[in-house]
Amino acid sequence: MIFWIIAALLAGLAGLWMALPFLRARSMEMSGAEGAISIYRDQLDEVDRDRAAGLISEAECEAARMEIERRALVAARHMDQGMAISTRAPVLAAGLTGLAAALVLGGYAWLGAPGAADAPLAARRAEALAAQAAAGDLGSRIQLLIERSQDDPESFETWWMLASSYSAIGDHASAADAYRHAVELAGDKPGVLSAYAEAMTLANGNKVPTAALVIFDKLAAETGDPRARYYLALARAQAQDFEGALERWAALARDSAPDAPWMGMVRRDIVNMARFLKVDVTESLPDATAAEIAAAGGAGAGPGGDLAARIAGLEVALAAEPKDYKSWIALAEARLQSGDEIGGAAALGQARREYAAAPFVLQKIDEAERALGLDLTAPAPARRGLDAEDIAAASALSDQEREDMIDGMVAGLAARLEEQPEDLQGWVMLVNSYRTLGKPSKAQDAHRSALRVFGGDPAAVAALERAVGAAP
Amino acid sequence: MKRAVMKPILISAVLLAMTGAPAHALDPNEMFDDPVLEQRARDLGRELRCVKCRNQSIFDSNAGIAQDMRVVVRERIAAGDSDEEVLEWLRERYGDYVLLNPRATGQTALLWLAPLGFLVLSGLGAGVYLYRHAGGGDAPDPALSDEDRARAQALLSGREKTP
Amino acid sequence: MSVELGHFALILALVAALIQSSLPLWGALSGSAAAMRVGDRAAQIQFLGVAGAFAALTWAYVVSDFSVLSVAMNSHSSKPLLYKITGVWANHEGSMLLWVLMLALFGLLISVFGGVIPAALRATTLAVQAMVGVGFYLFILLTSNPFERIARPPLDGQGMNPLLQDIGIALHPPLLYMGYVGFSTAFSFAVAALITGRVDPAWARWMRPWVLLAWSGLTAGIALGSWWAYYELGWGGFWFWDPVENASFMPWLIGTALLHSAIVVEKRNALLKWTILLAILTFALSLIGTFLVRSGILTSVHAFATDPSRGAFILVLLSIYIGGALCLYAWRANAIRDTGVFALWSRESGLLLNNVLLVSVTGIVFVGTLYPLALELYNGAKITVGAPYFNQTFLPVFAAIMLVAALGPFLSWKRARRADVLRRAGWVLGLSVAGTAGIALGFGLREPVGLLGIVISLFLAIATLADLLRRAGVPGAPIGTVLRRIIGMPRSAWGLWIGHGGLALAAAGVVAVSVWSAEEIQTVRKGEETAVGPYSFALIDIENTQGPNYQTSIAALRVTRNGELVTMLFPERRWYPVEQQPTTEAGIRTLWHGDLYGVLGDPDGRGGYVTRYYYNPGVPWMWAGGALITLSGLISLTDRRLRVGAPSARRSRRRATPSPVAAE
Structure with a gap:
């Protein structure tokens, strides 16, 4: 509507402006020849100047002057042709204004898209991000929420969603930060507080920090929040009070519905703890399954021979080819099942050394450690990634050691690409690394795998061919 | 070594239509060692149109087809063809279109006669005009009466306002 | 909204x-x-x-x-x-x-x-x-x-x-359009003159500034487009007789004719009908240029024939405007009378000859551009009209135009003294032949076509200079008077000298680069030197880096002459991954006498790179000439007599409000 008001106003004003001459009391235009006369004046000046400069003779000058005078007379005669006069014509003016406005508005109504809003890209960033977020891109979702939180920092909803998105991608430190804003806005809502404390814990490498402990304590006391109870138990275990931890987890399991979402985690921890303490798991978990009982090293353990053979087989295979983190994890699991706590931790420790330069694999190993409960019970220090110290150490390594380390990095890359293949740069790096390491057949395999992954994208294939082809 | 065939891209119309990487325009691998033959090949290249491009000679163009044609030209030269024979050979295969310098045939008669025609026609026009008007330049101008001259001078000096 | x-x-x-x-x-x-x-x-x-x-x-x-x-x-x-x-x-x-x-x-x-x-x-x-x-x-x-x-x-x-x-190609269209569209004013004035039946020197003066403005814009636009092609496309070429280029060149040529014939109308009240016709034709060619470029007919005659909506629309507009104007011309032009008379040997005749030749070259470019299209539409035959055709037909006539441009200023209005003109022309011819001989001997140049081109360019340059000096009173007047006169010359006279001088300079540049450019194409490795004319190009290094949205290889070329460093060139070969498109950025160093021009090509996979090296003499003169020609139009535009609000004009406005009763 506002558009049509502006449009009508503009059309009317434009029409009126054009029609204004018809509203003058009297208009008059001379068909004057003054302009023409001034030209002849200039020409006379030029003739005089040329004469003065000696470029033309006196006779030529006189002839030119006479010709110019004759033209001036002719031009002057044109002036007699009179003038144009007109008087006020309000009807004409109104008609012109009306016609112009009607034509403009009608023409626009016919051709235009009245009401179509502008869509500058800046205003559509949200839309763009939303489209990507809807397609499952958490990064876009987070970007969107960050912007929203900047626009409206008082919105609990935004901080809450931002925090859970951060949690979903595993950025627990940012999640904790976002939860903190949510807590400030929500007051003492138990759900929010416990999520905050959990994020703090996760950001702290799954060690319950004191601040979180205070919150969990309060929540457990006031509302019996299961999450608070779970983490309080975890805190016990981390404080070496393994019996206390088991007790609390068992109590939580008793108080929870069997299909509560946290039950899987609680049961896993009970099983691990029971195995470590060498107690009967059914005491803490009356409905333990046969597999759980087996995992806890209980009576129902599977045929020991099988397990021993499996362990032996894995050990042989890993001695031949140590770059196989899945086998390492399987070995740790098997050793744990056979009651060899220290052997399980050692297997993971060995895997960590093999993959010291491959953060992706290290993360996988961390996850396995967590699932097996080894992080709580085994004393092996957790190692993450490669820090400056490692690199400094690497430079002091022998050639052989350095080569091993590089092998580990490449193997880690290969492992990551297996799970996350949509990474052109990664494939190029892998192919080139294999070549550098003198493993042409592996390079070829990797090249082929990459082509399989990117087969449908000619631009990517071209880029790959360029990069790989250009490599020595 | 793979060779990218650059597709001619048509830039929007006010602009010149040009092609991708001009550095492809001439590959030294194609060239003759003999400078005389090479000069002939280049001169011929300037006479032949890259059939996919807009009025570019194959010498100037970097389209894949232009390169192919340059190779053909060199093959023909190497086979001992004269310049005329090379052009004819290409004309038979690609048509008249390939010759930047169109041959004088029945259908290009107007094209080749037009320049002369323009000169003759406009020259004639100017001649007629001069014949009619130029004679007067030598005749003395008709004199103005003293009265008229005085009025004209008054006009020109701005003393007389409106007639 | x-x-x-x-x-x-x-x-x-x-x-x-x-x-x-x-x-x-x-x-x-x-x-x-x-x-x-x-x-x-x-x-x-x-x-x-x-x-x-x-x-x-x-x-x-x-x-x-x-x-x-x-x-x-x-x-x-x-x-x-x-x-x-x-x-x-x-x-x-x-x-x-x-x-x-x-x-x-x-x-x-x-x-x-x-x-x-x-x-x-x-x-x-x-x-x-x-x-x-x-x-x-x-x-x-x-x-x-x-x-x-x-x-x-x-x-x-x-x-x-x-x-x-690229900034060159970005500014090209507005300038070109300023020319194309600016000629619409000439068209409007011409048609208005036919309608009102009023054509006199004043009419020509009112029209001329607009023609000058349009013409200057078109000159700059054409030069800019050519310059862009020269440095962006990377093979040293600057003019391809491409239909798109011709589409802008035709209005320029005939617009130049219009510019000159309008002077005759203003000064001498002659060539009235002819000038009106030229004004109509100039805009007609602008419209045809718009049609050629905008209808898509150049890209594909076939595509144009199958989807003609746009092309047909412009074609209809073209027929209405041009056909209508020509009909009006046929109907009304006879009412217009030339009153100015002049002798066979006169400035008017010179300008008429200039017009004849300019219209002829316009016609040549027109036929060369449209003939293949017309033939294909007529019987489907596909032919090409390329540079060799234009070299044979356009260049000789254009050489004649330059000779006329040189002699024109020697001719005085109405009737010139033939003996004087011939004597001066003889002097200038002698000087330019002597100058060319000197150049040829000094630089060891042999090519007769090139030397002829130099003679003609020198002829125009010397004649223009001679006219300037003569008007300033040389020989004879004391130096002070000469200087005073030079400063006091009307701007339109400066327009003539600068324009003709620029043309001579540009023509010399075109001749030099066409005949004497040195070009070497080779595969080189780092450190290898290649002789190009008097220069030696060495590939020093190649660096691969990343631009904002492209990858690029930058070569460092060292150019020496007789062992002394002249300059370093840094040509680039860029790859735009998003567009999957390569571009080249030539490395160009402009010296007063020519350009050193290096292009980096593809690597050969064995450590070598294809490179193209040029020494293009005269190219800077070409651009300077183009700039001077543009400037000449603008300088003429500032002439007091064309300037708006000139004293005489203001005087007239004040006096245009007297009693409505006619005095007579």
Whole structure:
């Protein structure tokens, strides 16, 4: 509507402006020849100047002057042709204004898209991000929420969603930060507080920090929040009070519905703890399954021979080819099942050394450690990634050691690409690394795998061919 | 070594239509060692149109087809063809279109006669005009009466306002 | 809302143009002063309308509003701001909007600065100008609407051609259009003259500034386009006789003729009918140029024949305007009488000869450009008319034009003393032949065609200089007088000398680079040297780096002459991954006598690189000549006698308000 008001106003004003001459009391235009006369004046000046400069003779000058005078007379005669006069014509003016406005508005109504809003890209960033977020891109979702939180920092909803998105991608430190804003806005809502404390814990490498402990304590006391109870138990275990931890987890399991979402985690921890303490798991978990009982090293353990053979087989295979983190994890699991706590931790420790330069694999190993409960019970220090110290150490390594380390990095890359293949740069790096390491057949395999992954994208294939082809 | 065939891209119309990487325009691998033959090949290249491009000679163009044609030209030269024979050979295969310098045939008669025609026609026009008007330049101008001259001078000096 | 307001403003401009094309004309014919005055106001509204539409479209490009089809097709959010803006006219719809913006601007300028022009002539001129506008507004709104919207806008646009992201090519179209469209004023004045039946020296003077402005813009536009091709496309060429180039060259050639014949009308009241015809033809060729470029017929005759909506529309407009104007000419021209008489040996004859030759070369370019199209439409035969044809037909006639340009200033108006002219021409010829001989011996040049070209260029240059000196009183006058006279020369005289001097310079450059350029193509490794003419190019190093949106290899070339370092060149070979398109950036070093020009090609895979090295003598003269020619138009434009608000003009305005009663 506002558009049509502006449009009508503009059309009317434009029409009126054009029609204004018809509203003058009297208009008059001379068909004057003054302009023409001034030209002849200039020409006379030029003739005089040329004469003065000696470029033309006196006779030529006189002839030119006479010709110019004759033209001036002719031009002057044109002036007699009179003038144009007109008087006020309000009807004409109104008609012109009306016609112009009607034509403009009608023409626009016919051709235009009245009401179509502008869509500058800046205003559509949200839309763009939303489209990507809807397609499952958490990064876009987070970007969107960050912007929203900047626009409206008082919105609990935004901080809450931002925090859970951060949690979903595993950025627990940012999640904790976002939860903190949510807590400030929500007051003492138990759900929010416990999520905050959990994020703090996760950001702290799954060690319950004191601040979180205070919150969990309060929540457990006031509302019996299961999450608070779970983490309080975890805190016990981390404080070496393994019996206390088991007790609390068992109590939580008793108080929870069997299909509560946290039950899987609680049961896993009970099983691990029971195995470590060498107690009967059914005491803490009356409905333990046969597999759980087996995992806890209980009576129902599977045929020991099988397990021993499996362990032996894995050990042989890993001695031949140590770059196989899945086998390492399987070995740790098997050793744990056979009651060899220290052997399980050692297997993971060995895997960590093999993959010291491959953060992706290290993360996988961390996850396995967590699932097996080894992080709580085994004393092996957790190692993450490669820090400056490692690199400094690497430079002091022998050639052989350095080569091993590089092998580990490449193997880690290969492992990551297996799970996350949509990474052109990664494939190029892998192919080139294999070549550098003198493993042409592996390079070829990797090249082929990459082509399989990117087969449908000619631009990517071209880029790959360029990069790989250009490599020595 | 793979060779990218650059597709001619048509830039929007006010602009010149040009092609991708001009550095492809001439590959030294194609060239003759003999400078005389090479000069002939280049001169011929300037006479032949890259059939996919807009009025570019194959010498100037970097389209894949232009390169192919340059190779053909060199093959023909190497086979001992004269310049005329090379052009004819290409004309038979690609048509008249390939010759930047169109041959004088029945259908290009107007094209080749037009320049002369323009000169003759406009020259004639100017001649007629001069014949009619130029004679007067030598005749003395008709004199103005003293009265008229005085009025004209008054006009020109701005003393007389409106007639 | 701004996009829709832009669309609305464009329609407002159309309606204003409709009113401007009818009421003032009716007023001029029926003697209604008010109706005539409507023309000025409609011109203002029309300009405001298009300017608003153009601003709205530009804004849509700046903020990447992809709900506008034209923006979605031709822009991209990651383009630098400058190229977003220049992208407005780098496509069909936007460039047509620029076209009508220029048209409306020229209409507005005529209205604003046309105070000295008699009301009836001004009103009629504005009406004709608006008639042209109406057709093109309809063309834009009905076939090429830049404000077309998309219901579901994409998240990014598709326009990323890296070749177009260059300031040279970005500024080329506006200048070119200033020329193309500027000639519409000449057309409007000519048709108005036919309608009102009034053609006299004053008419020529009122028209001439607009022709000068358009012509200068066109000159600059052509030179800029050529310069862009030279440095961006990377093989040292600058003019290809491409139909698109010819489309702008034809109006320039015939516009040059118009410029000169208008002088004859102004000074001598002769060649009136001829000048009117030239004005019509000049704009006709501008329209034909627009048609060629905008209809798509050049890209493919076939595509044009199957989807002719746009092309056919322009063709119809062309027929209406040009056919209509020519019919009017046939009907009314006989009423116009030349009164100026002149002798066979006179400035008038010289300018007439210049016109004959310029029209002939225009015709040659016209036939060479359109013949293949016409033949293909006629019987499907495909032929090519390329540089060799133009070299054989265009160049000889153009050489004659330069000779006439040299001799013209020696001829005095009305009747010249033949013996004087011949004597001076003889002197100049002697000097230029001697100069050429000196150059040939000094530099060991043999090629007869090149030397002939140098003689002609020198002939024009020396003749121009001689005319300047003679007018300043050399020989004879004391030095002080000479200097005073030189300073006091009218600007239009300077226009002549600078223009002709620029032409001589540009021609010498063209001759030099065409005949004496040295070119070497080879595969080299780092450290290898190649001799190019008197220079030696060495590839020092190649560096691969990353640009903002491209990967690039930059070569370092060292150029030496007799072992002494002349310069370093840094040609680049870029790869734009998003567009999958390579470009080259030539390394160019301009010396006063020529360009050193290096191009980096592909690696050969064995450590070598294909490189192209050039020494292009004369190229800087070519650009300087182009700049001088452009400047000459602008300098003539500032001549006091053409300048708006010159004292005499102001005097006349004051006196134009006396009693309405005629004195006689």
